[in-house]
Amino acid sequence: MTAPWTVLIVDDSKADRVVYQRYLKQDLQQDYDYLEANCAEQGLALCQSQGVDVILLDFKLPDISGLGVLDILRQHYPAVPVIMLTGHGDEQVAVQAMKGGAQDYLIKDGLKREDLQRTVRNVVGRARLQRQLHQNQERQRLLGHMALRIRQSLELEQTLETAVAEVRQLLRCDRVLAYQFAPDMSGTIIAESVGEDWTSALGQVVEDSYFQNQGAAEYCNGRKQIVADIETAELDPCHQDLLAEFEVKASLVTPILIRAETPETNRLWGLIVAHQCSKPRQWQSDEVDLLDKLSVHVAIAIQQAELFSQTQTALEKEKALNTFRSQIIATVSHEYNAPLTAIQVAAETLKAHHQTLEAPKRERFLAMIEQKSKHMSALVSDMLVVNQAELNRLKLQPVPLALDQFLTKLIAEQQLVSPDKHHITLAVRGEMDGFRGDRGLLRQVFGNLLSNAVKYSPNGGAVRVQLIGTESQLICHVKDEGIGIPAQDQRYLFQSFSRGSNVGTIPGTGLGLHIAKIAAELHGGTVAVASQPEQGTRFTVQLPKLDY
Secondary structure, three states: OOOOEEEEEEOOOHHHHHHHHHHHHOOOOOOEEEEEEOOHHHHHHHHHHOOOOEEEEEOOOOOOOHHHHHHHHHHHOOOOOEEEEEOOOOHHHHHHHHHOOOOEEEEOOOOOHHHHHHHHHHHHHHHHHHHHHHHHHHHHHHHHHHHHHHHHOOOHHHHHHHHHHHHHHHHOOOEEEEEEEOOOOOEEEEEEEEOOOOOOOOOOEEOOHHHHHHHHHHHHOOOOEEEOOOOOOOOOHHHHHHHHHOOOOEEEEEEEEEOOOOHHHOEEEEEEEEEEOOOOOOOOHHHHHHHHHHHHHHHHHHHHHHHHHHHHHHHHHHOOHHHHHHHHHHHHHHHOHHHHHHHHHHHHHHHHHOOOOOOOOOOOOOOOOOOHHHHHHHHHHHHHHHHHHHOOOOOOOOEEOOHHHHHHHHHHHHHHHOOOOEEEEEEEEEOOOOOEEOHHHHHHHHHHHHHHHHHOOOOOEEEEEEEEEOOOEEEEEEEOOOOOOOHHHHOOOOOOOOOOOOOOOOOOOOOHHHHHHHHHHHOOOEEEEEEOOOOOEEEEEEEEOOOO
16 A cells, blocks of 8 residues: 545535545555545645645635636645535536646536545546656756766866756755865865755865775765765764754765776776755665766766866967867867767757657666657557556457467567577467457567566676466466666556566666556466576566456
8 A cells, every 4th residue: 555645625515525525534455544625715825835635625715716716726836636526517617627636526416425535536646647757757857967068078177067956956855065085084065055955065074984994995986875864864973063054954865986997996086975854764766776877977087077188288388279279179079979969969859859758767867868759659558558558458368379389479579689698488388279369468468578588687698587377367487697686676667657666777667567567467377487687587477268
């Protein structure tokens, strides 16, 4: 069960408010908290002071009409979805309400419990999905813009100021700073963006014994520090005191590494640090990923700036600054042309199609991948399937299907696009006859499982598919030898936007298994997982032989 949703009921009839609450309390799929208002003024005040997930709004209120309230909400609280409640015969009013910004409407007379529950779930689900899409699209747009600005500047100070200012906007946190290490592993805060309510740390010299002892080596190996609450985290006392001095309640730290030929010779240049000062904060995986990708861009910009600085000194000595400047820009352009081109193409694509690409690509963030368009197309397709499922519009279209032949074709397709180090096999036994299924939906099920088995086995290995037929059902096991899934992640694995915490930089949206589960359940079946980290994963799909 997910966290409770807060429902604001604005209705001057206490009896009606009681009925709505009773119906929603019987919802087995979702818990709710309730706020009540008997007039528009009281409801608007609650909306302003409380976090609200959805509003049940009576059309006829004693002070302001429902349409008037909708107009106010659209101006001041456009992200809060509204369900208009009207009496019988007010369908025309309901249409006006939908045009005025309501997400749905219900007729009070004869209102059924199931209708109210389903409508609330659908409206809140769509609103949350739209907010997630908008947030991810905005982060992608801003990160692309920021990455380009970083590349366009050869001045390190300007580069870092751009980075900390824009990443604070992306994360909506209280402070972001860039920290540069000295040879003795003390450091200086050389760039900062901080909210007006918090003390600036710019220019401060910091000595933290942790970095002078073992910390530098750990960060050179790629360590990141994620602290949700400094009061409860197991931190070195010196480091905890330092964070308290800066009024920090939660922090997120990623290293700025100047990459060398081997990890042992990487240079820890500094840190990019995000602070939440107002309260503790649970940092999200996409926020960690964002800071990690930013640190790579900053490291490249530092290398550019250092190289340019060195060249500039040589140019001044030889009094040929313009000539050498052209050479260094050409050199930098040559060295980083491929990644810069990929970033520019991604940014231009988002800019040109941001209104149509409803794509929560939280793992992408300008990932330099060759098949970007294919990933975007797949994501849009996945989003359409998820959206149809949430609206209960995903319909099964079963036909007689030889699942063994169907899987053989899918495996051949997957093997064509899989690296040579992956070998996919299919073993079939038992009774295959008598099965009916939806080809498109079953492609979603087994296509996702096969592609995941390959994707999350970066070192290669065998992918074994076993199909077993009985008189009443088909059972399919898809087993790989990949990175596995931590136990604590498995319970959330089939939820939308959920991914294993160990996937690292492997791209993905967290929608594939959610769609596979939906498609299997529409067939009356199930999808289950068994996995251990570094020991591979086995998915089991059970599909009954039903006479649809």
